[in-house]
Amino acid sequence: MPTVTYIEHDGTEHRVELPAGWTLMQGATLNGINGIEGECGGSCGCATCHVYVDEAYLDKLPAPSETEEEMLECTASPRRANSRLSCQIKAMPEIDGIVVHLPETQS
Amino acid sequence: MxxxxxxxxxxxxxxxxxxxxxxxxxxxxxxxxxxxxxxxxxxxxxxxxxxxxxxxxxxxxxxxxxxxxxxxxxxxxxxxxxxxxxxxxxxxxxxxxxxxxxxxxxxxxxVRPLPVPGAELAGVFTLKTLDDVDAIAVRLPHAQNVAVIGAGFIGLEFAAVARKLGKAVTVLEAAPRIMGRVVHPDLSHYFTAYHQARGVRIVCNAAVAALSGTEAVEKVILADGSEVATDLVVVGIGxxxxxxxxxxxxxxxxxxxxxxxxxxxxxxxxxxxxxxxxxxxxxxxxxxxxxxxxxxxxxxxxxxxxxTGKAKPYATVPWFWSDQFDLKLQMVGLPHGCDRVVLRGAMETDKFSLFHYRGDELRAVDSVNKPADHITGRKLLAAGVSPTPEQAADEGFKLNSLL
Known part of the structure; x- marks a missing residue:
């Protein structure tokens, strides 16, 4: 199973194995990782699952959809070049080992 | 303790x-x-x-x-x-x-029960719990004609899913328009057309009189005597x-x-x-x-x-959403008592928002595939900031600049 490392804003690290196809948002909420809310249930509608993707993995992800692009303009913490919504990132073998940093606040 | x-x-x-x-x-x-x-x-x-x-x-x-x-x-x-x-x-x-x-x-x-004869027949479902949906999922692959009673969010979301799965779908709504309790007439009309263009049959002013069938539901009988053949019914009437x-x-x-x-x-x-x-x-x-x-x-x-002694009064501006086909409807605020509605964007593009005003005051924003308008609407309403109707209608005007 692909491994995902979530690094909270305070530096706390969580290494989690996710079944392929699960989103990084689902992996975080189901494992009780603070710092990802996912209030809309993962329908790309609330921008509360914002993450900063480690640069080494950024190019391995499919480009954000138009809706995700628009939602990324609405994040509570500043949008950066490596900002993505974790409900739109699926755990797949290609991104095994991915590291995401959680922003200071989601809402 | x-x-x-x-x-x-x-x-x-x-x-x-x-x-x-x-x-x-x-x-x-x-x-x-x-x-x-x-x-x-x-x-x-x-x-x-x-x-x-x-x-x-x-x-x-x-x-x-x-x-x-x-x-x-x-x-x-x-x-x-x-x-x-x-x-x-x-x-x-x-x-x-x-x-x-x-x-x-x-x-x-x-779920409000459907108060008509036959409502207890096999093949008639509500959609609220995981068990409800699992029961629907068992029958749905074998169903040809799906009837949805009640054109609220749940009914229309299910109608869209059933249509995507290739079913013939009829939505029966007692009121004159769909989602009438929660959205502006312009949105009801827009969503009706969108569903119809994708093959969903929508019947408004439809009073369901009975469901009938021998072993399982076979038809919905309306008060005017007309009938809708069906082998799976989902009831979503509040x-x-x-x-x-x-x-x-x-x-x-x-x-x-x-x-x-x-x-x-x-x-x-x-x-x-x-x-x-x-x-x-x-x-x-x-x-x-x-x-x-x-x-x-x-x-x-x-x-x-x-x-825990950190009391904070609940005052969040209400927000809601519904996903139907590839439409993301997001609503914030409460449009009751509004007397003016302003369109931002064009409905033909399937990306637009309706800004609802009571006098000069912005009270609600309904967005279709415009999540940024929705999020901005949440911020504007929370801050009590109202763009002028002209600013709301002008897509070139950055609403964020008012915050």
């Missing part, structure tokens, strides 16, 4: 428990759910779950281990049958009793708040359990949250009972904050 007992393990009940631990509450928490499943998110049920894009495990809020790890005594398949306020105790369906220091009623709402536990022991109810800004009921040791709670929302200015994820979650957080 008897601790805190939460009746109902839906969105509001779960959120109360989660936030209590997050906020440092150290006493015992018992979370009682009538369903067999650990707490889960309902919104995906009528959409991604039915399409097989997610599963029962992934719709859970947390893994099962979470509850034990956080000393939340999760008790499933259990109902609370009576409440004795004098001795601060609830009676459970297994015959046992449980004392409480503080009680949270997050009992939710139940919900009834589960107030009985509270009303039976004299807790004040008025279309729900009445709560104050801290979600306290008329009994200082009893809170209520979610679909069952009726609240004089400052944004509405009158008692409202909101059936939404946002309301359930925020009221759960409000209770936790109050219990």
């Amino acid at each position: 008897a601790g805190l007992v939460i009746v109902g393990a839906g969105q509001a009940g779960y959120q109360t428990a989660e936030s209590l631990r997050q906020d440092g509450f150290d006493g015992p928490i018992t979370l009682i759910g009538s369903e067999a499943h650990p707490p889960y998110q309902r919104p995906p049920l009528s959409k991604a779950y039915l399409l097989g894009e997610t599963d029962a495990q992934r719709v859970r809020f947390r893994t099962v281990d979470y509850y034990a790890q956080h000393r939340i005594d999760l008790r499933t398949s259990l109902d609370v049958t009576a409440l004795d306020r004098a001795v601060k105790r609830v009676r459970l369906s297994d015959g046992s009793c449980l004392g409480y220091d503080k009680l949270v009623l997050a009992t939710g709402a139940r 919900v009834i708040p589960n107030v009985e536990l509270a009303s039976a022991c004299g807790v004040t109810c008025d279309n729900g359990i009445v709560v104050d800004e801290f979600c306290r009921t008329s009994d200082p040791d009893i809170y209520a949250a979610g679909d069952v709670a009726s609240y004089c929302h400052p944004f509405a200015g009158s008692l409202v009972r909101l059936e939404s994820v946002q309301n359930a979650a925020d009221q759960g957080r409000t209770i936790a904050a109050h219990v």
Whole structure:
């Protein structure tokens, strides 16, 4: 199973194995990782699952959809070049080992 | 210490428990759910779950281990049958009793039954719980003609899914237009056309008189005598708040359990949250009972904050959403009493928003595939900032610049 490392804003690290196809948002909420809310249930509608993707993995992800692009303009913490919504990132073998940093606040 | 007992393990009940631990509450928490499943998110049920894009495990809020790890005594398949306020105790369906220091009623709402002959036939479903959807999923692959009774969010979301799966779909709505209770007529018309263009048959002013069939449902009979052949019916005609536990022991109810800004009921040791709670929302200015994820979650957080001594009045501007086909409808605010609606964007592009005004004051924003307008609308309404109708209508004007 692909491994995902979530690094909270305070530096706390969580290494989690996710079944392929699960989103990084689902992996975080189901494992009780603070710092990802996912209030809309993962329908790309609330921008509360914002993450900063480690640069080494950024190019391995499919480009954000138009809706995700628009939602990324609405994040509570500043949008950066490596900002993505974790409900739109699926755990797949290609991104095994991915590291995401959680922003200071989601809402 | 008897601790805190939460009746109902839906969105509001779960959120109360989660936030209590997050906020440092150290006493015992018992979370009682009538369903067999650990707490889960309902919104995906009528959409991604039915399409097989997610599963029962992934719709859970947390893994099962979470509850034990956080000393939340999760008790499933259990109902609370009576409440004795004098001795601060609830009676459970297994015959046992449980004392409480503080009680949270997050009992939710139940689907309004269809009051016609034949409503109990096999092949007739409601869509609220995981078990409901699992039952639909067993029958749906074999169904040809799906009938949806009630054109609210649930009915239309299901209609879109059934259509995507290749079924012939008829939506029967008693009112003159779809989603009439919650959206502006312009949006009803837009969504009607969108569904029709994708092959959904929509019949408004349709009074269902009976369902009939020998072993299972075969047709819906309307009051005008017309019939709709069907082998699967989903009924989504609204919900009834589960107030009985509270009303039976004299807790004040008025279309729900009445709560104050801290979600306290008329009994200082009893809170209520979610679909069952009726609240004089400052944004509405009158008692409202909101059936939404946002309301359930925020009221759960409000209770936790109050219990842990960090009381913060609940005043979030209400927001809702519904996904139908590839339309993302997001609503914020309450458009009641509005006298002017302004269109931002063009409906033909399937990306637009309606800004609702009462006089010069912005009261609500409904967005279709314009999530940024929705989020900006939330910020504007929370801040009490109203763009002029001209600014709202001008897509070149950055609404964010007003904040």
